Amino acid sequence: MSSGHHSVPAPVGKLLARLPAYPGSALFAVGLNLALAQHLPADTLQMLEGRVLRIQAPDAGIAFDFIWRKQKFLPVAPGGDAALTIAANLHDFYLLIQRKEDPDTLFFSRRLAMEGDTELGLLVKNTLDALDMSLFAPSQFLPGNVFGRLFPQTRSRSQAA
Structure with a gap:
């Protein structure tokens, strides 16, 4: 059994790390536009305007860079500076969404x-805390239960206790 910290299996992480970053950022930006953009308050969008954000899952070897510009999220080529980087293992992001x-x-x-x-970072955290996270449920976007197969035990510590 694991200690409660799940990581993407190493072979999967190595495969994901080989994928080019920009197409992933483009898909991530499309997902944000579909699931999130219309739910964000105007003051949050004003603070995000022109700021590069990075979501990083080190265990999966992936990072998505994106920016809010012209009323939508747009992908950004990797390698530049990000105003804010949020990093966690893929499983922990999954737990947050759930x-x-x-x-x-x-x-x-x-x-x-x-x-x-x-x-x-505080603005992003507080905004996401206030949202209905079912908007981001992987089942809304992915066929089958992809995350469930990657992480068969997705109980939090509080549920496991």
């Missing part, structure tokens, strides 16, 4: 990291 873990718990247990503009 509301089985909260960002503060993951942050204080060092399973979620934010680097860059702390004011922007």
Whole structure:
């Protein structure tokens, strides 16, 4: 059994790390536009305007860079500076989306990291906390239960106790 910290299996991570970053960022931006853009408050969008954000899953070897510009999320070529980087294992992002873990718990247990503009990071965190996370349920976008097959045990520590 594991200690509660799930990572993408190494062979899967190696495969994902070989994929070019930009098409992934483009798909991620499309997903954000479909699932998130219309639910964000105007003041949040104003703070995001022109700021490069990066979502990174080190265990999967992937990072998605994107920007809010001209009323939509757009992909950004990798390698530049990001105003804010949010990093966690893919499984921890999955737990966040499912509301089985909260960002503060993951942050204080060092399973979620934010680097860059702390004011922007707090705004993003508070905005996401206020949203109905079922908007991001992988089942809404992916055929079958892809995450369920990758991570068969997705119980949080509080559920396991």
